[in-house]
Amino acid sequence: MASSSYYNPPCAACKFLRRKCIPGCIFSPYFPPQETEKFVNVHKIFGASNVAKLLKELLPHQRAAAANSLAYEAEARVHDPVHGCIGVISSLQRQVNRLQKELDSANADLIWFACNDMPPPLEVGRRNVDFGGGGIFYQTGSVPISYDMTWNDIYNCHGGGMDGSN
Numbered sequence: 001m002a003s004s005s006y007y008n009p010p011c012a013a014c015k016f017l018r019r020k021c022i023p024g025c026i027f028s029p030y031f032p033p034q035e036t037e038k039f040v041n042v043h044k045i046f047g048a049s050n051v052a053k054l055l056k057e058l059l060p061h062q063r064a065a066a067a068n069s070l071a072y073e074a075e076a077r078v079h080d081p082v083h084g085c086i087g088v089i090s091s092l093q094r095q096v097n098r099l100q101k102e103l104d105s106a107n108a109d110l111i112w113f114a115c116n117d118m119p120p121p122l123e124v125g126r127r128n129v130d131f132g133g134g135g136i137f138y139q140t141g142s143v144p145i146s147y148d149m150t151w152n153d154i155y156n157c158h159g160g161g162m163d164g165s166n
């Protein structure tokens, strides 16, 4: 008799659902035994049967991405039941907006110094930037720059052209 001593541990889904993990289990490739929490979150938010149904409807090469996407969304929803993924996206969007303003401000500084034949910024004043959540940035020295101005505002008010032809 060919009794197999090979033991294939059940996937995280079958382990959690206390069922036998049969060959071809739809969860097995995407929820390995060591990633129990990944399945627990997905099951809690979407339900195992819905996830199985969704995975079966997809082409095999799309399933891993879908499983990971569901896992990401589920984890976000577990941590932030109100906003889920949108909370993370909004936070990153605010960060992008703040950094865009800082970039515009730095570009405005560059234009101002270029147009006024000023020495480099370090010789004029020290620029302080707080990268924390407050989005505060200020500048010591006496350079009159409005942080509300965008690169295009500065560019246009100086007649355009960075090539010295204006």
Ligand SMILES: [Zn+2]
Pocket (backbone or CB within 6 Å): 010, 011, 012, 013, 014, 015, 020, 021, 022, 025, 026, 027, 028
């Ligand atoms: Zn399984």
